[in-house]
Amino acid sequence: MRTQVGIVGAGPAGLLLSHLLQRAGIESVVLEARTREYVEHRVRAGVLEQGTVDVLTETGVADRLHREGMVHRGLELRFGGRGHRIALSELAGGRAITVYGQQEVVKDLIAARLAAGGELRFEAGAEAIEGLDGDRPVVRLASGEEVRCAVVAGCDGFHGVSRGAVPDEALTVYERVYPFAWLGILARAAPSSEELIYTHHDRGFALHSMRSPEVTRLYLQVAPDEEVEAWPDERIWEELQTRMATADGGFLLNEGEIFEKGIAPMRSFVAEPMRHGRLFLAGDAAHIVPATGAKGLNLAVADVRVLARGLRAFFERGDEQELDAYSERCLRRVWRVQHFSWWMTQMLHRLDVHDPFEARLQRSQLEYVVRSEAAARTLAENYVGLELEDV
């Protein structure tokens, strides 16, 4: 098979890149190891930055997002049994977030690719990527097929093959693994508040989010090696109610049938550079953020916006300048978002219980964020997403 851009992975990064390239008249093939069914039903996060909503809207794949997504102009920080609203849009120039499941974005992009006759191959896992130092790299599939292209986009997530195609000596990895994980559930219960609630509690972090007026998404901080079997539904509800209770006793979570339950590790990871010869890494293939800042999907989208612009200049004018700046450009944003996600994680999770000094610092940080407009604005502008140009 021959194409201009071989894209490995049909997550948000790979699918959006293929969509943006097609709009620029650039041919691509998307190779996905799993089935369409699996990719469209894999439950992940669900907060879209303003910039993510804008690029999906500008490129014509946001009709359902605007119909079903929930626009939020604020969020609540809850600690010491009291809630404090952060007025995101007021503090961040009117920009807002939209709550819309990542798998819904994936479904919309797959539908758009197929409707446009895009080359999207499921159950087509890549096994190796070769010839990156030349101008005709090859993606070898597990099936024995090969895809010859001018450029490879490694959008195959943290566990994909793309990053492994970069020689060890050419890659520097930065990593932090947090001593806790998130237990996440989906429940058939109406959301218990209009906006997200990030809760700090001595027993651990808790997050109230949602997917629709009928479905709530909730998370609990648990031990890093926790087994989901250790968390029967009653125990989950009891723990959520305890951590999210308010001192005035006025808040109660709506409970309902839990129909999805999973545990996700918390880590910060960055691989530098994000380019090796004709291979460009984007999204989780290059970086992982802890979910506290709701940035994973949005960072993947930001990467492919920069990459699509560079590939356009390259294929239209043979101009490699933007591609040469791709890695440095994206890493500026990656580290800004890494810092913000680490900061939110440090501020809101139960850290080392044997360090009361740390606990006092954390409390002071929480108090400052809800009392100082300057500190609240910092949180707000990072949370709704900084403009691509501003980082």
Ligand code: APR
């Ligand atoms: N060949 C082909 N496809 C592969 C291979 C392979 N060898 N290995 C992995 N894949 C596929 C996976 O099945 C997955 O569908 O690559 C895709 C990568 O998608 P994501 O993991 O969603 O990564 P990305 O597109 O970068 O999106 C990042 O996803 O994990 C969330 O929190 C993360 O929100 C962030 C977003």
Ligand code: PHB
């Ligand atoms: C979600 O809705 O899944 C969600 C929201 C906010 C986060 C993480 C996940 O920080």
